[in-house]
Amino acid sequence: MLLCIRITKLMVSPRRFFTAPRCLCSKLHSSSLSQSVASSYLHEECDDFLPWLEQKAGVAISSAVSIGRSTYGRSLFATKIIETGSSILKVPFHAQISPDNLYPEIKILLGDEVGNVARLATVILVEKKKGPESGWAPYISRLPLLGETQTTLFWSEDELEIIKQSPVYLETIRKKAEIRRQFLTLKPVLDQFPQIFDGIKFEDFLHAYTLVESRAWESSKGFSMIPLADFLNHDGLAKAIVLSDEEEQISEVLADRDYAPGEQIWITYGKFSNATLLLEFGFTLPHNIHDEVHLHFKIPSHDPLYKMKSELLERLRFPTLKDLRGFKHHADSFTIKEVRSATGKGYGIPQSLRAAARVLCCTSAEELCYVVEEAMENDGRLGRRPFKNIEREIQAHEILLSQITTLIGEYTESIKLLVSTSPAGNRHDSRERMAHDLLAGELRVLKAASLWLQNYILTLHHSA
Numbered sequence: 001m002l003l004c005i006r007i008t009k010l011m012v013s014p015r016r017f018f019t020a021p022r023c024l025c026s027k028l029h030s031s032s033l034s035q036s037v038a039s040s041y042l043h044e045e046c047d048d049f050l051p052w053l054e055q056k057a058g059v060a061i062s063s064a065v066s067i068g069r070s071t072y073g074r075s076l077f078a079t080k081i082i083e084t085g086s087s088i089l090k091v092p093f094h095a096q097i098s099p100d101n102l103y104p105e106i107k108i109l110l111g112d113e114v115g116n117v118a119r120l121a122t123v124i125l126v127e128k129k130k131g132p133e134s135g136w137a138p139y140i141s142r143l144p145l146l147g148e149t150q151t152t153l154f155w156s157e158d159e160l161e162i163i164k165q166s167p168v169y170l171e172t173i174r175k176k177a178e179i180r181r182q183f184l185t186l187k188p189v190l191d192q193f194p195q196i197f198d199g200i201k202f203e204d205f206l207h208a209y210t211l212v213e214s215r216a217w218e219s220s221k222g223f224s225m226i227p228l229a230d231f232l233n234h235d236g237l238a239k240a241i242v243l244s245d246e247e248e249q250i251s252e253v254l255a256d257r258d259y260a261p262g263e264q265i266w267i268t269y270g271k272f273s274n275a276t277l278l279l280e281f282g283f284t285l286p287h288n289i290h291d292e293v294h295l296h297f298k299i300p301s302h303d304p305l306y307k308m309k310s311e312l313l314e315r316l317r318f319p320t321l322k323d324l325r326g327f328k329h330h331a332d333s334f335t336i337k338e339v340r341s342a343t344g345k346g347y348g349i350p351q352s353l354r355a356a357a358r359v360l361c362c363t364s365a366e367e368l369c370y371v372v373e374e375a376m377e378n379d380g381r382l383g384r385r386p387f388k389n390i391e392r393e394i395q396a397h398e399i400l401l402s403q404i405t406t407l408i409g410e411y412t413e414s415i416k417l418l419v420s421t422s423p424a425g426n427r428h429d430s431r432e433r434m435a436h437d438l439l440a441g442e443l444r445v446l447k448a449a450s451l452w453l454q455n456y457i458l459t460l461h462h463s464a
């Protein structure tokens with residue numbers, strides 16, 4: 001992740017771009033996370049951290065926070081009253097770790113195919129190897145150890161099997177293969193520095209890579225890890241993010257609400273579903289309003305219109321997406337988010353998905369050509385208008401409903417299995433709990449979509 005400005009996509013703006021509107025305050029005060037874990041765990045072993053960072057930065061970083069422990073690992077806590085809109089911390093770019101910190105003799109050997117995340121992961125490995133001698137030791141020594149990270153990239157095959165229904169399963173396999181590819185590209189370079197990288201294994205690189213993805217933020221320097229700021233935990237309802245001010249060369253966090261002394265301070269890493277949180281950060285939320293499901297359509301290979309339909313579906317898919325932290329995602333499927341209203345009115349399931357269903361249900365080349373011509377006569381977007389033939393419109397939406405009904409059955413079975421195999425029906429294990437949050441959230445999205453479709457189809461029947 002480069003959070004918000006973070007990796008999974010932190011979006012770093014070249015200028016300060018965020019001030020919390022006043023009206024947010026009361027809403028944010030009711031954040032479940034903010035209230036439940038507020039105040040009890042403070043300070044502890046990090047007393048030396050802020051003085052070290054301020055000395056390194058050569059400026060004051062914060063007079064309003066201390067580092068403490070919470071249910072979610074280290075966190076920042078308010079040490080005094082913090083008012084909405086005030087600055088919580090400011091970390092200059094030169095006190096952040098970025099790919100620029102890579103030894104020049106290593107950097108010069110790296111080709112373009114080695115991305116910024118891999119470069120920054122290499123910096124982390126170098127500084128870790130230096131131990132107490134590293135100029136970053138107080139920060140590096142407080143990063144989670146191998147074995148403490150919960151992202152699915154470290155799950156066993158059996159653990160992954162539990163979430164096979166979710167797109168996270170395939171995405172985990174794909175991503176791990178991609179990180180392995182990057183490691184194999186880097187390895188011949190690392191081997192030239194045995195005093196640093198002797199005996200380095202893929203797991204070490206994977207660990208460093210996931211540290212970067214779960215903590216770094218995008219900036220003009222590529223991705224940076226921002227000491228102190230990266231002790232901030234994520235609340236899906238928070239509005240505060242890490243801002244990047246290119247003019248002043250600082251990263252800053254502004255309060256999105258008032259904090260009392262002792263309260264934990266929260267930011268948002270982005271509008272992430274549990275699938276993304278699990279894959280990139282290694283945690284889930286019990287009820288995540290950003291959960292989503294990805295639908296893949298398969299055109300039967302014996303369909304005589306296979307080629308035409310494939311080309312049209314390709315036009316309907318979304319292009320590459322960039323998340324808040326600056327990370328790119330490729331969407332090769334249709335995404336459904338939770339439908340707010342089951343009545344068929346207002347925000348329903350995505351138009352592009354319904355358009356795809358209209359394309360799929362065509363039975364002749366003439367019908368497909370009609371869909372294309374109609375798009376050209378209107379705003380150019382394919383399949384956006386309901387078929388004039390109501391029977392066809394019903395068929396298109398029944399295609400969708402049938403696929404969603406099948407998925408609902410599969411998710412329900414997986415959740416039943418998960419609950420029944422947990423000791424005494426309890427999900428003690430944190431990975432099982434996260435698997436449950438993930439599957440239950442995606443099932444909720446599917447059920448809402450199903451209700452919406454049933455209602456729409458019923459309305460069409462009545463009007464026929």
Ligand SMILES: C[S@@+](CC[C@H](N)C(=O)[O-])C[C@H]1O[C@@H](n2cnc3c(N)ncnc32)[C@H](O)[C@@H]1O
Nearest residue numbers: 072073074214215230231232233234281282283
């Ligand atoms: C940027 S770090 C935040 C600081 C971290 N708690 C620590 O101890 O260093 C991100 C990590 O914090 C944890 N985390 C952050 N927000 C969380 C939340 N709402 N629930 C559970 N874990 C969370 C996850 O382990 C995540 O990978």
